[in-house]
Amino acid sequence: MKNVFLLTVLAMLLGFSFPVNAQNLQIPSVDFGPRESLTVVSNDTPHVFNIEVADTQQELGRGMMYRKAVPPNEGMLFEFGEERIVSIWMKNTSVFLDVIFVRADGRILKIEHSAKPFSLRSMSSEAPVTAVFEIAGGQANALGIRPGDVLQHSYFSTTP
DSSP states (O other): OHHHHHHHHHHHHHHOOOOOOGGGSOOOOOOOOSOEEEEEEETTEEEEEEEEEEOSHHHHHHTTTTOSOOOTTEEEEEEEEEEEOOEEOOTTOOSOEEEEEEOTTSBEEEEEEEEOTTOOOOEEOSSOEEEEEEEETTHHHHHTOOTTOEEESTTSSOOO
16 A cells, blocks of 8 residues: 555656746856847848847857846847857747847848747757847747848848
8 A cells, every 4th residue: 555655656746847946046147248239131121139149158058048038129149150050949948039040141041930938849940050149039020020131240241
């Protein structure tokens, strides 16, 4: 009888997932440096964003994790330094994000709209890119930002 009770308790523990309270976690601090300006030109309309830049291994690894919100017209530019196929996931990210994959010339290759918080699904650029730009989920559609539009920032090789 004791074994049945213990097995029942164990099954209950394994069958339930317990939410993690991020406030109780030791979240390492990352200094992304001063904010910069980035403009997305979509259909001849400029959309200006106030951004953080992730360009070190620590910053690239942390990204937008543990944020409670992403205000409109703010975002993060992940600079990889070279063109390559990249994959992003949403583990430890609690907000919906539009994940924008960008080529070296600043042109948008692909957009993952409203990526689901805490998802382990890998989102791939599927072709070489040199950066990823993340903004609040739904903002790309709201502003009409599409593949082929151009990001203007000093990181990109050409800015039309």
